[in-house]
Amino acid sequence: MNRRSTDGRGPAIRPRVLLLSLAAGTALLASTMLVVPAANAAASTLGAAAAQSGRYFGAATSSFMFSNSQHTTILNREFNSIVAENEMKWDATEPQQNGFNFTGGDRLVAHARANGMSVRGHALVWHAQQPGWAQNLSGTALRNAMTNHITRVAGHFRGQIHSWDVVNEAFADGGGGGRRDSNLQRTGNDWIEVAFRTARAADPGAKLCYNDYNTDGINAKSTGIYNMVRDFKARGVPIDCVGFQSHLGTTLAGDYQANLQRFADLGVDVQITELDVAQGSNQASIYERVTRACLAVARCTGITVWGVRDSDSWRRNENPLLFDANGNKKAAYQSVLNALNSVSGPNPTTPPPTTTAPPPTGGGCTASVSLNSWNGGFVATVKVTAGNSAIRGWTVRVALPGGTAVTGTWNAQASGSGGTVNFANVSYNGQLGAGGNTEFGFQGTGTGPSGTPTCTAS
Numbered sequence: 046m047n048r049r050s051t052d053g054r055g056p057a058i059r060p061r062v063l064l065l066s067l068a069a070g071t072a073l074l075a076s077t078m079l080v081v082p083a084a085n086a087a088a089s090t091l092g093a094a095a096a097q098s099g100r101y102f103g104a105a106t107s108s109f110m111f112s113n114s115q116h117t118t119i120l121n122r123e124f125n126s127i128v129a130e131n132e133m134k135w136d137a138t139e140p141q142q143n144g145f146n147f148t149g150g151d152r153l154v155a156h157a158r159a160n161g162m163s164v165r166g167h168a169l170v171w172h173a174q175q176p177g178w179a180q181n182l183s184g185t186a187l188r189n190a191m192t193n194h195i196t197r198v199a200g201h202f203r204g205q206i207h208s209w210d211v212v213n214e215a216f217a218d219g220g221g222g223g224r225r226d227s228n229l230q231r232t233g234n235d236w237i238e239v240a241f242r243t244a245r246a247a248d249p250g251a252k253l254c255y256n257d258y259n260t261d262g263i264n265a266k267s268t269g270i271y272n273m274v275r276d277f278k279a280r281g282v283p284i285d286c287v288g289f290q291s292h293l294g295t296t297l298a299g300d301y302q303a304n305l306q307r308f309a310d311l312g313v314d315v316q317i318t319e320l321d322v323a324q325g326s327n328q329a330s331i332y333e334r335v336t337r338a339c340l341a342v343a344r345c346t347g348i349t350v351w352g353v354r355d356s357d358s359w360r361r362n363e364n365p366l367l368f369d370a371n372g373n374k375k376a377a378y379q380s381v382l383n384a385l386n387s388v389s390g391p392n393p394t395t396p397p398p399t400t401t402a403p404p405p406t407g408g409g410c411t412a413s414v415s416l417n418s419w420n421g422g423f424v425a426t427v428k429v430t431a432g433n434s435a436i437r438g439w440t441v442r443v444a445l446p447g448g449t450a451v452t453g454t455w456n457a458q459a460s461g462s463g464g465t466v467n468f469a470n471v472s473y474n475g476q477l478g479a480g481g482n483t484e485f486g487f488q489g490t491g492t493g494p495s496g497t498p499t500c501t502a503s
């Protein structure tokens with residue numbers, strides 16, 4: 046959900062003045078006024094509360110639900126990221142081989158744009174929800190169909206997707222920690238890395254995720270995935286994130302957070318991608334613990350719930366979501382909101398700005414670039430970090446070598462050409478809390494930037 050954008054609609058972080066009296070009944074003295082470290086004013090929606098620490102809070106939805114005003118009112122009010130519950134899957138987007146249908150996906154992306162939300166892409170390849178024609182393919186024909194599908198779908202949505210679930214549910218349940226048998230797996234064990242490389246070429250700006258379920262703790266399945274991600278990182282296979290679906294029952298593994306952390310320690314982002322929790326006495330508590338686990342892991346960049354109201358859920362008999370069938374906030378909603386609001390002051394889940402970036406220069410923000418270059422072209426990812434106080438907007442100035450041209454930009458507005466290009470925030474990622482960060486990117490021909498860009502905040 047949302048390619049690299051950090052929704053900035055949360056309230057600015059303000060210093061709070063505490064008045065202390067020295068003794069009961071005595072007058073307050075000016076000398077007893079203490080300025081305590083900045084704390085977040087409590088945000089009143091999930092998206093705004095998550096944005097206080099640079100995270101998103103999303104929901105799965107479907108374009109046909111937009112006409113349901115209760116659903117859509119909640120969606121637009123509470124969430125700053127969306128994911129298509131079904132409309133970006135293989136059977137929906139390529140019902141006939143090479144015959145593509147982006148109607149639902151386009152409507153979702155347009156809705157997200159109009160409402161300042163980012164978009165998760167779900168899912169490019171999966172053993173389930175394949176169109177009939179793909180189910181009947183095997184070997185080279187299926188491998189070619191897979192890469193064509195990824196190229197066309199990720200290419201269609203290029204620049205609009207925060208994170209793509211490139212491969213979904215490729216590991217087996219049952220304790221062995223190995224791959225799931227499927228027509229895709231039978232094309233060769235390298236199908237997953239081929240999928241990731243193909244997706245990177247099709248949309249260099251999207252974070253590329255592996256997504257699975259029953260990975261909500263350290264177990265054989267999550268360890269199998271962990272080993273794959275470690276191998277991919279070692280060999281340069283382009284993987285950026287791992288999605289933990291988190292379709293949960295009435296208990297939560299005690300090592301849920303530790304499991305997220307071990308993946309983050311491999312150098313990938315982690316995301317909670319399809320959260321829902323069976324109704325029961327523990328529902329609010331499990332939602333809270335999952336939220337706190339994400340907040341405690343610096344590279345846990347966002348949470349998505351798998352639907353808005355209980356009545357929208359694929360598990361509707363279990364009432365697993367944050368809003369009841371009448372659109373009322375449940376206890377679980379309040380527990381999540383409180384947890385998100387409990388993150389006070391500069392985002393405690395990322396290292397302080399002094400260790401991640403040079404001290405703020407002038408305008409209260411810094412920028413750093415990471416480059417992915419090849420002969421004749423490059424993709425630059427730029428991280429913008431606010432200084433010691435919240436900012437309302439930013440402009441990053443990048444010096445480019447002669448002969449370099451910017452050919453595409455995401456999550457920023459580019460202006461200027463030739464030697465210097467200015468990138469300004471767009472509507473949804475200008476506001477950053479103190480120490481908060483967001484990312485934008487651009488691609489180009491020629492050689493990428495080599496110096497450190499300057500950042501000016503407003």
Ligand code: 9MR
Nearest residue numbers: 130131167173174213258290319351359
């Ligand atoms: O919620 C989705 C439901 O509407 C579909 O019928 C189902 C088809 O397989 O997929 C559901 O979403 C799944 C998601 O795409 C991947 N992880 C498991 C989700 C729940 O089954």
